[in-house]
Amino acid sequence: MMFASCTKNESDLAAVQETVDPTSQKILAFKAKVESGEKSAETMSLDSAVWYVEAALNFTYCIVSEENAEAGADEIYQDSVFFKSEDNNGTISIENVGLAFLSIQHQMLEKLNDVNSTIKFFTAADVELKDGFFKTIFEIHYKISNNKYGGIVIPEYYDITDNWEWGNKLGNCTHTILNHDAVDEIKRCAKSQIPVNTGIYFTNVRFEGRFITALYGETVHNDDIDLGPWGIYMFSTFYTGDLYQPVSTWHYCISDNYCIIYAYETVQALSVVEEIAGNNRKVAYWYLRQDAWIAPMREWGLIRHVLYVGTGISHLGPPTN
Numbered sequence: 001m002m003f004a005s006c007t008k009n010e011s012d013l014a015a016v017q018e019t020v021d022p023t024s025q026k027i028l029a030f031k032a033k034v035e036s037g038e039k040s041a042e043t044m045s046l047d048s049a050v051w052y053v054e055a056a057l058n059f060t061y062c063i064v065s066e067e068n069a070e071a072g073a074d075e076i077y078q079d080s081v082f083f084k085s086e087d088n089n090g091t092i093s094i095e096n097v098g099l100a101f102l103s104i105q106h107q108m109l110e111k112l113n114d115v116n117s118t119i120k121f122f123t124a125a126d127v128e129l130k131d132g133f134f135k136t137i138f139e140i141h142y143k144i145s146n147n148k149y150g151g152i153v154i155p156e157y158y159d160i161t162d163n164w165e166w167g168n169k170l171g172n173c174t175h176t177i178l179n180h181d182a183v184d185e186i187k188r189c190a191k192s193q194i195p196v197n198t199g200i201y202f203t204n205v206r207f208e209g210r211f212i213t214a215l216y217g218e219t220v221h222n223d224d225i226d227l228g229p230w231g232i233y234m235f236s237t238f239y240t241g242d243l244y245q246p247v248s249t250w251h252y253c254i255s256d257n258y259c260i261i262y263a264y265e266t267v268q269a270l271s272v273v274e275e276i277a278g279n280n281r282k283v284a285y286w287y288l289r290q291d292a293w294i295a296p297m298r299e300w301g302l303i304r305h306v307l308y309v310g311t312g313i314s315h316l317g318p319p320t321n
Contacts, residue, residue: 034098054127081107167290189263202312236304
């Protein structure tokens, strides 16, 4: 049987085929099903449920437009939301999966609305099953200053010009600036060097781990990953003094020059994490935090900065308006 309407030439057909992303088609079919409100007895595996909820959230909300990327959003907010999962011997109803997606979507949008900024957008969502719940970690970029460097990499733009306490919002070393610390400065400076991913969304997002620089002779605990073998040096040192005082009051000053070094090393570390992750995985989200550990006899303590990283498989998304 011949169809008179089949008149497209081969190049036209090839162009059409290239625009059809099978991953996005799966996501769109899932969204259409769960948003229809129709009852269904269909089930899927828990692993599939996590994949679909995560992929649908990233596809729907985490594709960053060029306009937003170039706006210079200079602050990052991370949070997590939860939804109770059912488990029927390793399977879950499509209805419950749909409720998970809709509930998490609603909670994420509420968090976004709470951010007091005219420029704010999601960049990544990481869904996992934890203790019977869909736990979703997400990241919001937002703008609070007049800076505009979000999409431009300027290697010389390591602009830390003050000495800062190591963490815990202890301020600069002269204590003339409060509620800020070296972690904030290092993170801000490193973020200014990395363009926001535009026009893509992630699937198969996973947490890669806590990355540190171990001190010489230190035994790495808690499944931390030492960046030392890759030549990455982030802040990590011993602290001595009156260790019966809470860690939040420990004072350890880091010079502006060393803060710049740690910012540079943070940027380098993200490339190392992608190398470790392999399989063309890309950094989907990351954040830097302070960490501390006190020896049993409290005669010394270990303080450091810790890099948390999640990676995912990137896909070209549809055009954003």
